[in-house]
Amino acid sequence: xxxxxxAQTEISVVEKEDVTLxxxxxxxxxxxxxxxxxxxxxxxxVFLIRRNSFDEQNEISGRYSWNFQKSTxxxxxxxxxxxxxxxxxxxxALSEAGDYKLSFGAGTTVTVRA
Amino acid sequence: GxxxxxxxxxxxxxxxxxxxxxxxxxxxQATTMFxxxxxxxxxxxxxxxxxxxxxxxxEQGVEKDKFLINHASLTLSTLTVTSAHPEDSSxxxxxxxxxxxxxxQYFGPGTRLTVL
Numbered sequence: 001x002x003x004x005x006x007a008q009t010e011i012s013v014v015e016k017e018d019v020t021l022x023x024x025x026x027x028x029x030x031x032x033x034x035x036x037x038x039x040x041x042x043x044x045x046v047f048l049i050r051r052n053s054f055d056e057q058n059e060i061s062g063r064y065s066w067n068f069q070k071s072t073x074x075x076x077x078x079x080x081x082x083x084x085x086x087x088x089x090x091x092x093a094l095s096e097a098g099d100y101k102l103s104f105g106a107g108t109t110v111t112v113r114a
Numbered sequence: 115g116x117x118x119x120x121x122x123x124x125x126x127x128x129x130x131x132x133x134x135x136x137x138x139x140x141x142x143q144a145t146t147m148f149x150x151x152x153x154x155x156x157x158x159x160x161x162x163x164x165x166x167x168x169x170x171x172x173e174q175g176v177e178k179d180k181f182l183i184n185h186a187s188l189t190l191s192t193l194t195v196t197s198a199h200p201e202d203s204s205x206x207x208x209x210x211x212x213x214x215x216x217x218x219q220y221f222g223p224g225t226r227l228t229v230l
Binding site for chain 1: 146148156157158160163205207209211216217218219220221222223224226
């Protein structure tokens with residue numbers, strides 16, 4: 001069963017628009033961790049954020065913000081005022097306690113046009 | 115964040131040869147490293163978990179005799195693709211787990227393997 005669902009395959013926006021990436025996860029564990037990674041065209045995965053299941057506080061880091069809602073099993077990611085450099089594939093991932101393995105979603109390709 | 119290197123970044127080899135890929139954690143010790151495979155426009159598929167000083171744990175469907183993993187030190191894991199064939203051509207990515215309170219996997223830059 002797929003543990004992480006990223007329903008949006010591709011999103012295309014014009015520079016300075018906001019873009020929200022959806023991530024829905026599935027787990028029976030009460031302790032788990034959620035991640036977002038960015039994969040630019042170069043291929044390297046860049047760590048963006050880690051959130052544990054007991055911390056539902058939303059987080060903002062510069063133009064990036066994350067909304068974690070356990071009630072809907074979602075961990076959405078918003079890029080505000082997008083820039084061309086934000087063009088990449090973004091992956092949401094889940095790790096269940098004691099396992100340490102990452103289950104990745106299918107990824108969402110974001111294209112920001114100048 | 116933590117830095118993970120991978121070498122080589124790109125390799126082209128003939129069918130039937132073996133290829134070794136190195137994954138190093140540069141500024142932290144990693145008791146656990148992971149090896150992934152990624153096909154074009156697809157997500158990452160976990161191949162195996164590499165634990166320092168013990169045998170690797172392979173995911174279902176991954177041939178352990180085909181993909182040899184060695185984790186000889188706390189900063190180095192190697193993946194050897196034995197008797198490579200064109201279907202082994204792919205992007206291989208390693209990650210290293212930091213452990214501790216902020217336990218996170220950091221990824222290497224990946225290795226593009228092309229088997230002719």
